[in-house]
Amino acid sequence: MASTAELEKIVTQVRRDIVRQVHAVNSGHPGGSLGCVEYFVSLYFEIMKHNSAKFSMDGINEDLFFLSNGHISPVFYSVLAHSGYFPVKELSTFRKLNTRLQGHPTTHEHLPGVRIASGSLGQGMSVAIGAALAKKLNKDNSIVYTLHGDGELQEGQIWEAAMYASGKKVDNLICTVDMNGQQIDGSTDQVLPMGSLRAKFEAFGWDVLDLEKGNDIASVVATIKKAKEHTGKGKPVMILMKTEMGNGVDFMMGSHKWHGVAPNDEQLAQALNQNAETLGDY
Amino acid sequence: MKKYTFTEKKDTRSGFGAGLSELGKSNPNVVALCADLTGSLKMDAFAKDHPERFFQIGIAEANMIGIAAGLTIGGKIPFTGTFANFSTGRVYDQIRQSVAYSGKNVKICASHAGLTLGEDGATHQILEDLGLMKMLPGMVVINPCDFNQTKAATIAIAAYEGPVYLRFGRPTVPNFTPADQKFEIGKAVMLNEGTDVTIFATGHLVWKAIEAGEQLAAQGISAEIINIHTIKPLDNSAVINSAKKTRCVVTAEEHQMNGGLGDSIAQLLARELPTPIEMVAVNDSFGESGTPDQLMTKYGLDAVNIVEAVNKVLKRK
Numbered sequence: 001m002a003s004t005a006e007l008e009k010i011v012t013q014v015r016r017d018i019v020r021q022v023h024a025v026n027s028g029h030p031g032g033s034l035g036c037v038e039y040f041v042s043l044y045f046e047i048m049k050h051n052s053a054k055f056s057m058d059g060i061n062e063d064l065f066f067l068s069n070g071h072i073s074p075v076f077y078s079v080l081a082h083s084g085y086f087p088v089k090e091l092s093t094f095r096k097l098n099t100r101l102q103g104h105p106t107t108h109e110h111l112p113g114v115r116i117a118s119g120s121l122g123q124g125m126s127v128a129i130g131a132a133l134a135k136k137l138n139k140d141n142s143i144v145y146t147l148h149g150d151g152e153l154q155e156g157q158i159w160e161a162a163m164y165a166s167g168k169k170v171d172n173l174i175c176t177v178d179m180n181g182q183q184i185d186g187s188t189d190q191v192l193p194m195g196s197l198r199a200k201f202e203a204f205g206w207d208v209l210d211l212e213k214g215n216d217i218a219s220v221v222a223t224i225k226k227a228k229e230h231t232g233k234g235k236p237v238m239i240l241m242k243t244e245m246g247n248g249v250d251f252m253m254g255s256h257k258w259h260g261v262a263p264n265d266e267q268l269a270q271a272l273n274q275n276a277e278t279l280g281d282y
Numbered sequence: 283m284k285k286y287t288f289t290e291k292k293d294t295r296s297g298f299g300a301g302l303s304e305l306g307k308s309n310p311n312v313v314a315l316c317a318d319l320t321g322s323l324k325m326d327a328f329a330k331d332h333p334e335r336f337f338q339i340g341i342a343e344a345n346m347i348g349i350a351a352g353l354t355i356g357g358k359i360p361f362t363g364t365f366a367n368f369s370t371g372r373v374y375d376q377i378r379q380s381v382a383y384s385g386k387n388v389k390i391c392a393s394h395a396g397l398t399l400g401e402d403g404a405t406h407q408i409l410e411d412l413g414l415m416k417m418l419p420g421m422v423v424i425n426p427c428d429f430n431q432t433k434a435a436t437i438a439i440a441a442y443e444g445p446v447y448l449r450f451g452r453p454t455v456p457n458f459t460p461a462d463q464k465f466e467i468g469k470a471v472m473l474n475e476g477t478d479v480t481i482f483a484t485g486h487l488v489w490k491a492i493e494a495g496e497q498l499a500a501q502g503i504s505a506e507i508i509n510i511h512t513i514k515p516l517d518n519s520a521v522i523n524s525a526k527k528t529r530c531v532v533t534a535e536e537h538q539m540n541g542g543l544g545d546s547i548a549q550l551l552a553r554e555l556p557t558p559i560e561m562v563a564v565n566d567s568f569g570e571s572g573t574p575d576q577l578m579t580k581y582g583l584d585a586v587n588i589v590e591a592v593n594k595v596l597k598r599k
Contacts (some may be wrong), residue, residue, distance in 0.1 A: 123379060133353055160340075164339065
């Protein structure tokens, strides 16, 4: 078990990786990525049983993770690299021609750690349900995790999947929604108010947990551990995780404007100043 | 003209059901998913014999495609079943991203394709599915002609690693393919060797091409008839070799002219061997309610239309 301090060190380095990746190609999605760093670090360095040294697509007897909101690829890639799925220096190829680190995650270039393409929103929960059903057929009691954006819940397929998961008792599944309240055109309330997501998922038959401090690593670890205790009880588990978009970089925090915009040189320097190098830059 | 006979008419969807049942017994990794059309897709036997491997998804085709993609992670071979319209157009982005681009071993099995769905009308009569599917990189597209061939194709695609679109239909049609004929993906089947014209047909139009061949023989025209059950990958050498010999071509299919078999063959011949070609297909139109036979006649997909196309293309040689 890693200490909170050790996990926080990783968090800081991942933040640096995110802004550096996006800055280098002047494209990508830093805001949502920064908001989910603690979640990814908790999952890959504390919670999941997974084999990064020897990646297998089938992941038999491993916990699996599916990123449904694929645009936050910078955080996914950084955490996969630091977990040992591929060399950290490969982060320098993000979004460049011939890279395995495509703008949105994909299996097409065989990047270890990625099991499905995502980017077109709303598809990851269905895929995760399929993987969870395969685990049940294989008598594999590992857990399948997904992450979704809150804006992504506006896609209809999510609700097809939500209905299925509870109706068919897919209870080896822990989904998390990143409730940063922002999407491209503004706040989720401005774009399409979604009301109470807790009420919605409960009405759909899910076991719902709130994570008020999605950017506090100890809270994230504790809540996912609690969610694990809720698996195997006939219901899929949902974590509603409140985060701050752009967390850890003050000028990016709390605004939808940094959804898909890269920092300039000066802004990069400022962001890096706020997050000291801990594990070594790529 | 080689004589083709049949003992009974059967629906191709039942060929799929029979193939799936056999796979259920022979391959424990085969799983099946259906979006509330188990009876129509003839998946009941599989569902009854292997309840743990059958997933009733409900009326949620997008979710079904995603779940199928996920089931491959863990080594399963999922066969999804619904009508062709809901198997393709309705879920195109899900197939594109979660199946084709992700390279998942999903078999998308689609019934009630084309006009021969009949009375339900144009909302359900998809005539664009072959085009939609063949445009996806890496997708194999198969449209067998009768019960036996559909059964054989269903069994064959389980042994192939990668995404496949398998199209079949509702009406009963002559079941003439030998029950023991091996199905080879991408390998055209020579039905009749001829010298004056080649008819490339797929799906339900294969039997109509045979009928047309008999009528042409009576007129003294020797038609080569080739069953193209795999639209993609196309059997390029079979097409080119035959076109070299006969020097004119007719294509026949229950699909839009845009994007169908004729389009694939024309593209190949334009590049490799420019050859006069006529196409028997639906020409930029939706279907409508009616009996399958009435619709095939109204939209020009009968043997007589193939004969007319042959007579037209012969003049262009």
